[in-house]
Amino acid sequence: MAPIPLSEAPLHRPVIVAGYAGEDFAIERFRELGFTLGTVLVVRRRAPLGGSFEVECRGLRIGVRAEEAATIYVLIPNGNGSH
Amino acid sequence: MATAATEAAQRTVALVGLPNSGKSTLFNALTGLRQRTANYPGVTIEPFLGALEQDGVRVTLVDLPGIYSLSPKTEDERLAVSFLQGELPKAPKADRILVVVDGTQLERGLVLISWIALLQRPTALVVTMIDELKARGGVLDAEGLEHRLGIPVFTVVGRRGIGVEEVRRSLLSWEPWGIPLLSLPPGAPPEERYRWATELAAHVLRFPEPDHRSERIDRIVLHPVSGLLVFGLVMLLFFQTIFTVAQPAMDAIEAAIGWLQHALEAWLPAGVGRNFLTHGILGGVGSVVVFLPQIVLLYVVLTVLEDSGYLARAAFLVDRLLGAFGLQGRAFLPILGGFACAIPAILSTRVIPSRQERLATMLIIPLMTCSARLPIYTLLVAATVPAVYIGGIFSLQALVMMGLYALGAVTGLGVAWILRHTVLRGAKTPFVVEFPPYRLPTWRNVVGRAWSSGREFLRTAGTIILALSIVLWALTELPPVAIPPGTPPLEAQRLQLEGSLAGQLGRLIQPLFAPLGFDWKTTIALLGSFAAREVFVSFMGQLYAIDVEAAESTLREVLAQTFPLPVALSVLVFYVYALQCISTMAVLRRESGSWGWVGLAFAYTFALAYGLSFLAFHITRWLVE
Numbered sequence: 001m002a003p004i005p006l007s008e009a010p011l012h013r014p015v016i017v018a019g020y021a022g023e024d025f026a027i028e029r030f031r032e033l034g035f036t037l038g039t040v041l042v043v044r045r046r047a048p049l050g051g052s053f054e055v056e057c058r059g060l061r062i063g064v065r066a067e068e069a070a071t072i073y074v075l076i077p078n079g080n081g082s083h
Numbered sequence: 084m085a086t087a088a089t090e091a092a093q094r095t096v097a098l099v100g101l102p103n104s105g106k107s108t109l110f111n112a113l114t115g116l117r118q119r120t121a122n123y124p125g126v127t128i129e130p131f132l133g134a135l136e137q138d139g140v141r142v143t144l145v146d147l148p149g150i151y152s153l154s155p156k157t158e159d160e161r162l163a164v165s166f167l168q169g170e171l172p173k174a175p176k177a178d179r180i181l182v183v184v185d186g187t188q189l190e191r192g193l194v195l196i197s198w199i200a201l202l203q204r205p206t207a208l209v210v211t212m213i214d215e216l217k218a219r220g221g222v223l224d225a226e227g228l229e230h231r232l233g234i235p236v237f238t239v240v241g242r243r244g245i246g247v248e249e250v251r252r253s254l255l256s257w258e259p260w261g262i263p264l265l266s267l268p269p270g271a272p273p274e275e276r277y278r279w280a281t282e283l284a285a286h287v288l289r290f291p292e293p294d295h296r297s298e299r300i301d302r303i304v305l306h307p308v309s310g311l312l313v314f315g316l317v318m319l320l321f322f323q324t325i326f327t328v329a330q331p332a333m334d335a336i337e338a339a340i341g342w343l344q345h346a347l348e349a350w351l352p353a354g355v356g357r358n359f360l361t362h363g364i365l366g367g368v369g370s371v372v373v374f375l376p377q378i379v380l381l382y383v384v385l386t387v388l389e390d391s392g393y394l395a396r397a398a399f400l401v402d403r404l405l406g407a408f409g410l411q412g413r414a415f416l417p418i419l420g421g422f423a424c425a426i427p428a429i430l431s432t433r434v435i436p437s438r439q440e441r442l443a444t445m446l447i448i449p450l451m452t453c454s455a456r457l458p459i460y461t462l463l464v465a466a467t468v469p470a471v472y473i474g475g476i477f478s479l480q481a482l483v484m485m486g487l488y489a490l491g492a493v494t495g496l497g498v499a500w501i502l503r504h505t506v507l508r509g510a511k512t513p514f515v516v517e518f519p520p521y522r523l524p525t526w527r528n529v530v531g532r533a534w535s536s537g538r539e540f541l542r543t544a545g546t547i548i549l550a551l552s553i554v555l556w557a558l559t560e561l562p563p564v565a566i567p568p569g570t571p572p573l574e575a576q577r578l579q580l581e582g583s584l585a586g587q588l589g590r591l592i593q594p595l596f597a598p599l600g601f602d603w604k605t606t607i608a609l610l611g612s613f614a615a616r617e618v619f620v621s622f623m624g625q626l627y628a629i630d631v632e633a634a635e636s637t638l639r640e641v642l643a644q645t646f647p648l649p650v651a652l653s654v655l656v657f658y659v660y661a662l663q664c665i666s667t668m669a670v671l672r673r674e675s676g677s678w679g680w681v682g683l684a685f686a687y688t689f690a691l692a693y694g695l696s697f698l699a700f701h702i703t704r705w706l707v708e
Contacts, residue, residue: 025156028156028273029156029515031272032154032273033515034194036273036274036277038274039277047305047403048306048307048310048311048400049311049403049404051402051403051406052399052514054301054399054518058277059187059190059290059291059293060191060517061517061518062515062516062517062518063402063514063518064514064515065406065515068514
């Protein structure tokens, strides 16, 4: 399956970081925050007024703007519960 | 011994941690109220310094802004990293580094240590939030961690002071710390660092359960409907606190200053000296101190919102709204704070990571209607706007007041958009906001922050306001006008003001303001307002004193008869926009790092004030006639 932007990932389903498409320093910040390649993320909710997502990453919940979430590419693992 | 004491006096320890790691709570627990801000030349962000002292040993603790690595992305982080690398010219070098890590986020904390290890400085680790870790079923083997990292590890609950004593003892005894041992190459990418951290954490930690309690609260607080209701409620409480709670204290301060002025006038012989003491000095001190209750309260509320974890959620909630104007979610509290007083509001823009977004926020804060404008609005609206009810429900006066508030806020957002698309275009930093678990704020932290911010205000803004009040006094009292004996005191006061430098200047530049409908009295009062807006009311009081006495009424009634509505509206619009507050300009200069931004703020607000007052005057006159 081809990677999709994190902003299009389904809610409540684990996805795996597979690549980046943003500016260097923004990507670096995300990697420092723990959005490293291979990390499991879960999109928990959309902001009430839209525009941002709440993403769970390594046990921490982080609010990410949609435009930045679009620069992180993720894979949806096949099957249920597998990593 | 002198040498030992000097050496000890220079011991400096940097306090480092990720944002929200409990670093400042630990700092407050260690140093109490013995804090001050460091003033390093060329640095716009000033870290807090705290001292630990015992038996002649003194250790200075530097509370640095939170960082994620040694490659800074924001101004705050740049300061912290430069300090750690010893690149700040006038700042002391950190002899040691105390890293603070949230026990429920150990993995991320260890990644930070992997960066700090590159500095090759004696280091110790403090793991905080141990109570939360336990409550969520996590267990930390601190000894094992100490062994594996080769540095001392302390476990604390900073909010309750548990374990803090051991940290203090280690700092004061200056017992040897270690340099962290890592099996990582210096240039390792984040992926490798996280792999190392996860592996290490697996050896020493039973991982905690997810934070179900915060998730349950978030289901309400971030819900599309209830979330917005909660947000509205919090905003309401915010304003309620800033205005209602601060008012009695502000009234009390004003009354006390007034009492002192009267007392001095009764004791001392009349003359320029007495006048200088009562109006120059005491008046100046009064105009500084009167803001203190509001500023302290603003910081209390801000700290409570931040420490409870709500601030991060609120920023997430309104990010889209502010994003449309080129600002980010974190800007909403500083902007809100601007409705109380621009000075603390500008200081609180430090929570905004991107310089461009921070500057844009600082530049529009003066357009938010601060409490100093309120007396002017109240006086002029009550005096000149007809007290009628529209549709029998809405008071026209209240609507005008609300309109003035809205006018400033809406224009401010528009200006932000323009700034972000012109001079402050620049790169956007990613908007990421971490949601810390909900926690009860501690008194120690709230009081500590309010205390140090209040002191900071008195030190920086206070001295400038005081100095300018004295200059203003000189402008109105000099040169002394020869007043014929037997002149009634009120008449004498008016003659003095008219003949003073301020009076002469007012008449001189009145033609400039004539297109806005201002006469010379209004112009003089307006000039006085450039030191501080509330001066307008007292100047008008002095200028009209004689009329008020003759008519045996109040200033409001005299104005109601002599001040036409178009002029009143023109003055009001002018006050909505004009940056007439030297203290704000001083703080803006310090926080932006250059007079250029102050110049821009002054110029654009003046242009808006002049242009829109002109329109307000002429349109209303045309409508009324």
